[in-house]
Amino acid sequence: MDAALRSPVPAALGGRLATFGAVRGAAARFDAGVSPFGGLPVEASGADWADLAALSGPGRAVVRVAEGEDPPRVPRGWALEREFPGVQMDGRAVPGAPDPGAVELGPADRPAMAALAERTRPGPWLPRTAELGRFVGIRSGGVLVAMAGERMRIGPAGAGGATEISAVCTDPAFRGRGLARRLVDAVVAGIVARGERPVLHASALNDGAIRLYTAMGFTVARPMRFDQIRTPPG
Template identity: 50%
Template sequence: MTAPAFPAASGGRLPCPAADAGSEVLDDPVRASLLGAHAHLAERRGRVLRYPLDVSPFASMPPDPGPADWADAAALAGEGGDVLLTGPAAVPPPGWREVGNIPGVQLTGEHVAGAHDAAVVRLGPADVPEMLDLVARTRPGPFLPRTVELGGYLGIRRGGALVAMAGQRLRPPGWTEISAVCTDPAHRGRGLATRLVLAVAAGIRERGETPFLHAAATNTHAIALYERLGFRLRRVTGFRTVRVPARDLVVGGP
């Protein structure tokens, strides 16, 4: 069997390396976060976990989901609702429909020390309208009205306007994900993303944790940037969205 691969920045294919010992929590970082640092945010039914929908769209199924687990997921999401998964592949029962599947990569930064930057500002709830506007224009991935509550969001302003940002999202034990890395198109090519990723990484390192991140496998420009900063491929993954069927089709449902 050949090793799975993802499109490299060079346009070639790179094999996915074996996972390092001690990084198993990254196999399902959503679940590890909701059972740990983000337990106060967890919405739970049976063995199914998810974030509040205005915080993050991610959910987590147990490693061996059965009909009752899928019924619980359906109850959490509601009829016709979507369940976004990024942990181990889980095959839903008949009636569920896959409505999205984005191939991705997971990279870890064991050797990324980070660097503080005097020009970087901390972002909070008052900055959310600007953050949402920047995300809408740059589309780095999910960022919702309460995502900022996950903490550690930093930005760079020019003329008072927010032109670049990055922050911390998932928090499995010993690790913190760098996410929402984006730059206004008019300010790209000036190293702002690099400065922000290193600044966020510095804050993660100060807690004694290790940074990691995800990227769409097709986003070769971002992957190349992260590799230059010292991140390395840990595994290929995916962001899969499945939709809850009509109530009479939910296997195991009431």
């Protein structure tokens, strides 16, 4: 499992999320309406880069997700457009807890989920992101003010698998009330109930988020990169 988590996109799209993207050789790319993420082996070969270019199309942006402390050295013709250092955090010691105030979010909630993501910018949110897994939220006065959910599902379902927690966000007017922690606990509880390992990613520069997750019992497992690169023009 740890090997798959070093480059989670190929592991996710080569398994339980196969319908949300494509795999070619050791490269993988989510469909454009789902996520901007693509993946290569940590030590990628020229053939791996060529496969990712073929999956993405000429002149297209893709966010490469992989373990590392430094930006990738892209081949000739590629462009490194935005550098983003992150960390991957392991929640195998976090039991989680269902939250009676959290509601399950479904297709009817997607406009509200997109609006909250637009206000808070928790990370990439595209028209089909909500299809990737279970999402829960908290409403105030009928308005969705906080949410969290699942994104990449890595490895087998149940024991031996892992699920990534993502889209953790709270409306600015409702921050400081512990809503994010409650929702992460609720998502963790669902993942643990399936026998899987919870994982999440955070910006390496977001000390507040890392402190929150550490206080919950998550541990930093490895440095990660979320760098935006662009394929060679056609």
